[in-house]
Amino acid sequence: MQLRPQSRGVIHAVSPEPFVAPSNRPNFLAEEEDRRVIVEGMKIARHIVEQAPMDVFRDMEMNPGPNCCTDADWLDFARSNGQTIYHICGTCRMGTDEKAVADPTLKLRGIEGLRIVDASIMPKMLSGNIQAAVFIIAEKATDMILADAAR
Ligand SMILES: Cc1cc2nc3c(=O)[nH]c(=O)nc-3n(C[C@H](O)[C@H](O)[C@H](O)COP(=O)(O)OP(=O)(O)OC[C@H]3O[C@@H](n4cnc5c(N)ncnc54)[C@H](O)[C@@H]3O)c2cc1C
Structure with missing residues (x-):
């Protein structure tokens, strides 16, 4: 979780009618700094769980799994699985x-x-x-x- 994201979204009224839903563009991960923090954060999480004292708690990494290796893989995982809170x-x-x-x-x-x-x-x-x-x-x-x- 990037607690201080730099990316900013926009929400705009699209009609004077109050019941017409506004246009909402969250713009997640638009800024390079947010992408970097998210990718590095997930890599640190994997590193922690890989440590020997964690052996008793860990079996295999299910998500994103061993095929996720490069920063581009991590970012792709974040984009397709990330959620707003x-x-x-x-x-x-x-x-x-x-x-x-x-x-x-x-x-x-x-x-x-x-x-x-x-x-x-x-x-x-x-x-x-x-x-x-x-x-x-x-x-x-x-x-x-x-x-x-x-x-
Ligand atoms: C699923 C979910 C989980 C969350 N979990 C947490 C959490 O664990 N901890 C935390 O701190 N925050 C949490 N939040 C965030 C927090 O609930 C919101 O940030 C907060 O409630 C926002 O308050 P608000 O008064 O700005 O808006 P709201 O609480 O959305 O209040 C807006 C009010 O305006 C009313 N309203 C809308 N349109 C009209 C209208 N035309 N006329 C009259 N009334 C209208 C709505 O019915 C609503 O009662 C969560 C939010 C969600 C959606």
Whole structure:
């Protein structure tokens, strides 16, 4: 698992109709660094399991198996067997620059009265499970919404 991938995907609305599914291009392994890390990581995993103290636990390597030898083989295995861990985030990134969708108080820039409170505002991908961070975003947003309402 590449916990800090450099590849970035895109998701775009394709229609003003809300029930039309958006176009989603994850773009996995687009960046050379991600390909390198994934290939090296799998090679290290094989190396660890090949060590003598692991003999009692290991029989044969089933996947990708002994025919996987070159970096190209490993990458091919990653491309055909890799899975997302469903940590989609950052599609409405929070920030202060021109390209940020939400401001640091989670308000949608350019539209009055609308905040975004979910994983989409994360400016960067976390290197781990993201649900706890979503809860924290929600708690923080609640405080900001209540503070605004009290003014
Ligand atoms: C299979 C799977 C396993 C996962 N496992 C883990 C894990 O082990 N640990 C971890 O930390 N994270 C895990 N995640 C990731 C985590 O669940 C999500 O990142 C997190 O739930 C995102 O929260 P969110 O509020 O951004 O979006 P969501 O939780 O998707 O919430 C979006 C909400 O909006 C509602 N909605 C959508 N459209 C509309 C609409 N038009 N009008 C009104 N409501 C709408 C949806 O019904 C939904 O309730 C997993 C995700 C998946 C899919």
